[in-house]
Amino acid sequence: MSQSPLVQLEGVGVRYAPRSPQVLADATLALAPGERLAVIGESGSGKSTLGLAIAGLLPQGSIVTGHLAWPALGDRPRPGRDIGFVYQDPSGSLDPVMRVGDQVAEVVAVHSAMAPDVTPLEQAVNLLGRVELPYPARTARAYPHQLSGGQRQRVALALAMAGRPKLLIADEATSALDPIVQARMVALIGRLCDDDGLALVFVTHDIALAATLGSRLAVVYAGRIVEAGPRSRVLGAPRHPYTRALMAAQLGIERPRGGRLPTIEGQPPDPATPPPGCRFAPRCALAVSACSAAQPPWRGAFDDGAACLFAPGNPA
Amino acid sequence: MNRAFVLVRRRLLGAVPVLAIVVVGTFALLESAPGDAVDAYLGTTGGDRGLVDQLRRDWGLDQGPLQRLGLYLAALARLDLGWSVAFSRPVLDVILERLPNTLLLMGSAVALAFGLGSLLGVVAGSRPGGPADRILSIGSLALYAVPGFWLGLVLIVVFAVQLRWLPSGGIETIASGKQGLARAGDIARHLVLPVAALGILYLALYLRMMRAGMVEVWRQDFARAAFARGLPHRHIVWRHVARNALLPLVTMLGLQAATMLGGSVVIESVFAVPGLGRLAHEAVAQRDTPLLLGIILVGAVLVIAVNLAVDIAYAALDPRVGAGQETSA
Amino acid sequence: MSAAVRFRASAEGVAGLAILALLGLVALLAPVLHPGDPLDIVGAPLTRPFTVLATPLGTDWLGRDVLAMIVHGARTSLTVGLAAAFVAISIGVAVGTLAGLFGRWVDETLMRVTDAFQTIPGFLLALAFVSTVGPSLATVVFAIALGAWTGPARLVRAEVLSIRERDFVAAARVVGMHPLAIAVREVLPHALPPVVSLAAVIVAGAILTEAALSFLGLGDPNRATWGGLIAEGRSVLRSAPFLSIWPGLALVVTVLGVHLAGEGVVAALALRRSGP
Numbered sequence: 001m002s003q004s005p006l007v008q009l010e011g012v013g014v015r016y017a018p019r020s021p022q023v024l025a026d027a028t029l030a031l032a033p034g035e036r037l038a039v040i041g042e043s044g045s046g047k048s049t050l051g052l053a054i055a056g057l058l059p060q061g062s063i064v065t066g067h068l069a070w071p072a073l074g075d076r077p078r079p080g081r082d083i084g085f086v087y088q089d090p091s092g093s094l095d096p097v098m099r100v101g102d103q104v105a106e107v108v109a110v111h112s113a114m115a116p117d118v119t120p121l122e123q124a125v126n127l128l129g130r131v132e133l134p135y136p137a138r139t140a141r142a143y144p145h146q147l148s149g150g151q152r153q154r155v156a157l158a159l160a161m162a163g164r165p166k167l168l169i170a171d172e173a174t175s176a177l178d179p180i181v182q183a184r185m186v187a188l189i190g191r192l193c194d195d196d197g198l199a200l201v202f203v204t205h206d207i208a209l210a211a212t213l214g215s216r217l218a219v220v221y222a223g224r225i226v227e228a229g230p231r232s233r234v235l236g237a238p239r240h241p242y243t244r245a246l247m248a249a250q251l252g253i254e255r256p257r258g259g260r261l262p263t264i265e266g267q268p269p270d271p272a273t274p275p276p277g278c279r280f281a282p283r284c285a286l287a288v289s290a291c292s293a294a295q296p297p298w299r300g301a302f303d304d305g306a307a308c309l310f311a312p313g314n315p316a
Numbered sequence: 317m318n319r320a321f322v323l324v325r326r327r328l329l330g331a332v333p334v335l336a337i338v339v340v341g342t343f344a345l346l347e348s349a350p351g352d353a354v355d356a357y358l359g360t361t362g363g364d365r366g367l368v369d370q371l372r373r374d375w376g377l378d379q380g381p382l383q384r385l386g387l388y389l390a391a392l393a394r395l396d397l398g399w400s401v402a403f404s405r406p407v408l409d410v411i412l413e414r415l416p417n418t419l420l421l422m423g424s425a426v427a428l429a430f431g432l433g434s435l436l437g438v439v440a441g442s443r444p445g446g447p448a449d450r451i452l453s454i455g456s457l458a459l460y461a462v463p464g465f466w467l468g469l470v471l472i473v474v475f476a477v478q479l480r481w482l483p484s485g486g487i488e489t490i491a492s493g494k495q496g497l498a499r500a501g502d503i504a505r506h507l508v509l510p511v512a513a514l515g516i517l518y519l520a521l522y523l524r525m526m527r528a529g530m531v532e533v534w535r536q537d538f539a540r541a542a543f544a545r546g547l548p549h550r551h552i553v554w555r556h557v558a559r560n561a562l563l564p565l566v567t568m569l570g571l572q573a574a575t576m577l578g579g580s581v582v583i584e585s586v587f588a589v590p591g592l593g594r595l596a597h598e599a600v601a602q603r604d605t606p607l608l609l610g611i612i613l614v615g616a617v618l619v620i621a622v623n624l625a626v627d628i629a630y631a632a633l634d635p636r637v638g639a640g641q642e643t644s645a
Numbered sequence: 646m647s648a649a650v651r652f653r654a655s656a657e658g659v660a661g662l663a664i665l666a667l668l669g670l671v672a673l674l675a676p677v678l679h680p681g682d683p684l685d686i687v688g689a690p691l692t693r694p695f696t697v698l699a700t701p702l703g704t705d706w707l708g709r710d711v712l713a714m715i716v717h718g719a720r721t722s723l724t725v726g727l728a729a730a731f732v733a734i735s736i737g738v739a740v741g742t743l744a745g746l747f748g749r750w751v752d753e754t755l756m757r758v759t760d761a762f763q764t765i766p767g768f769l770l771a772l773a774f775v776s777t778v779g780p781s782l783a784t785v786v787f788a789i790a791l792g793a794w795t796g797p798a799r800l801v802r803a804e805v806l807s808i809r810e811r812d813f814v815a816a817a818r819v820v821g822m823h824p825l826a827i828a829v830r831e832v833l834p835h836a837l838p839p840v841v842s843l844a845a846v847i848v849a850g851a852i853l854t855e856a857a858l859s860f861l862g863l864g865d866p867n868r869a870t871w872g873g874l875i876a877e878g879r880s881v882l883r884s885a886p887f888l889s890i891w892p893g894l895a896l897v898v899t900v901l902g903v904h905l906a907g908e909g910v911v912a913a914l915a916l917r918r919s920g921p
């Protein structure tokens with residue numbers, strides 16, 4: 001990587017309280033300015049924790065180990081200003097008794113993120129237009145309860161963009177929406193990132209969405225990144241059995257319309273008592289006894305490899 | 317303000333059966349009390365047996381209870397609340413004369429309790445569990461246990477007797493001949509202690525409610541999201557958390573109107589404020605039942621009016637109220 | 646069991662319970678601590694506090710022992726407070742259960758009556774009631790309850806409405822249990838805990854209302870009451886303020902104790918709800 005990365009994680013681990021189980025272990029990745037990373041995992045896999053850890057929004061009392069650096073910023077990131085965050089629940093993240101335009105304008109004003117001769121509210125209306133809300137000037141005067149779920153999520157996106165951040169983190173930002181709205185929302189996020197040269201961390205359980213948005217993918221299982229790499233390589237030649245299982249489950253079979261995503265046999269392990277060695281071993285078709293002896297080493301480059309004994313490449 | 321209109325109409329319609337029950341209830345109490353309106357009237361003017369019977373017939377008091385209830389209602393419709401024994405005047409006149417003082421006292425006490433109480437509640441709730449929160453929580457619990465009338469006496473001892481800063485009673489200096497601003501200032505000086513005595517319990521109540529409300533709001537996603545958007549803590553506290561926590565407090569304002577009116581009975585007696593509450597005490601002391609029931613009736617109307625005002629305020633503060641039909645979200 | 650543990654874990658609850666236990670003890674032992682009629686004259690009038698050993702809190706303008714009167718006043722305060730709260734909660738539970746269980750016009754009627762009672766200032770109602778019937782312990786208790794039952798009634802109604810639809814109640818209905826039997830055996834036990842957490846507020850309110858009534862001269866005239874003591878002290882407020890201040894302090898401590906104990910109860914109950 002020629003450019004200095006925007007954010008760099010090295011062996012990051014997270015616990016939510018001193019003696020609670022580690023929900024994220026040994027996460028290593030880097031993200032260049034303008035780059036788009038999709039983080040894929042089942043619910044409870046630690047993918048959301050990864051997003052929150054990057055954003056610095058873990059709940060109070062959480063314990064973070066390892067290194068997290070922002071070389072391109074040269075400083076700690078300021079929430080809202082350097083990082084825009086979109087939560088999963090579009091309704092919950094808006095103040096119910098404030099007009100949405102005022103909410104956006106508030107964030108614009110706090111970060112002084114408007115053009116010289118534009119008021120924060122005008123800038124807010126511009127932003128509502130950019131997230132493709134109809135009649136932005138009128139929508140600005142609406143209260144959250146007067147908007148649909150999709151519209152509220154667009155407002156949340158505008159709020160995340162209002163501080164002109166360099167990185168957008170979307171945590172399952174579209175999974176509460178119905179498929180058509182979801183597709184348009186994903187396309188919008190992609191366009192916005194292109195226009196502003198924004199880096200993106202898109203956290204999702206849906207490998208198809210991840211493939212649409214991410215130029216690079218990271219697959220998370222039971223608190224560990226098990227595979228990472230460029231989209232074409234990961235989808236074209238997946239190296240980790242879990243990635244392959246996910247793709248078979250979600251992409252291989254004809255997907256029932258509107259139905260739930262098919263899943264892999266078995267259950268993800270309880271984070272309190274992870275299996276020894278490779279955490280995927282109990283569900284893995286290729287597992288051998290060596291898999292459970294020790295955590296399989298990362299094979300390949302740190303940004304293009306997998307954590308499986310049988311993955312090609314040298315142990316990192 | 318279409319929403320407010322709908323709300324007001326609903327509240328007014330709801331008030332009809334409530335007022336009807338109150339009226340029938342006061343009528344029953346009036347009936348069960350010894351003596352009737354004629355006794356009350358003649359008790360002050362004097363009159364012989366013949367006049368008594370004559371008046372009873374004229375006023376319809378010799379008829380059955382249902383007819384009498386009808387007469388009572390008809391009288392109420394004419395805003396005739398009966399005859400006060402103690403004052404030898406129509407009940408309504410006496411009440412209307414005292415009402416402004418009570419409204420002034422209660423209004424000021426509400427302003428103090430709501431203003432300062434919610435303000436301190438915001439301070440306590442801005443960082444739940446912090447040092448300010450602990451002090452204010454314990455302090456408000458202690459204040460919440462202080463009876464207003466006793467607090468009034470303590471305030472009199474300290475500020476009127478010992479320090480001589482403030483007058484110990486009355487609503488204004490009698491025969492001072494003050495006019496305009498000077499008179500307003502005089503009344504304000506007289507109101508300081510009674511307002512404090514009446515308001516402090518509610519101040520503690522609003523403080524506790526505001527704090528509890530803020531603790532609730534902090535748990536909601538949008539408070540977390542506001543932090544993620546980089547809004548400063550103070551900003552989140554005042555513009556989002558406090559604003560949302562204020563809503564249930566406004567409802568409380570309406571619910572507390574009746575209790576506060578009751579509280580002003582004792583406070584007005586302590587500070588010799590010539591208001592509705594003291595009037596109620598005088599009515600009790602002089603066994604003036606029509607007057608007492610008139611006060612109760614006017615009190616009920618007052619409470620309904622306050623609740624109406626609260627509804628309108630709530631609709632103005634919460635855009636979601638009454639919007640149910642228009643949106644499908 | 647575990648609720649008791651959580652109660653003990655709440656510092657407020659323990660402090661409140663300690664205060665109340667002490668007060669209860671004082672109230673029970675009043676005849677032993679200060680035998681005879683507390684309204685007897687025992688010394689020189691208006692003795693200052695902390696000057697004479699026999700009357701540590703001083704004497705009033707007749708020469709009666711202030712401490713003895715306060716100790717006996719605790720009996721009245723606690724009795725009236727608890728009794729009024731009990732009556733208020735009983736009425737409230739009855740009204741709320743009937744309204745919630747039968748619904749329709751029963752519910753509608755009872756709730757309008759509740760509205761009416763909430764619209765009339767409770768203290769004015771108590772005044773009117775006591776002044777019509779005449780002051781006695783029972784009247785005062787009932788008068789206070791008259792203005793305090795609406796809160797529990799609303800709460801119980803809401804609980805009953807939410808419980809009514811649950812399986813075990815439906816099962817009881819299918820089996821053919823009498824509605825009242827369902828109410829008493831199946832619904833009430835589940836609806837009561839939230840009312841218990843309201844009890845402290847009602848007891849505290851009842852104690853304060855009793856004090857206010859007797860302050861206005863509408864308490865039981867044959868008993869020493871804190872409110873009555875405060876009122877009597879008023880006439881010599883300038884020269885001997887302590888006469889009004891002592892009983893008021895007793896009142897503050899008592900009500901504070903009730904509120905603190907209430908916090909403990911809330912802690913015990915709330916945690917049980919969120920727990921398993």
Ligand code: SF4
Nearest residue numbers: 278281284291308309
């Ligand atoms: S290390 Fe073994 S168990 Fe784990 S994914 Fe690879 S083959 Fe399967």
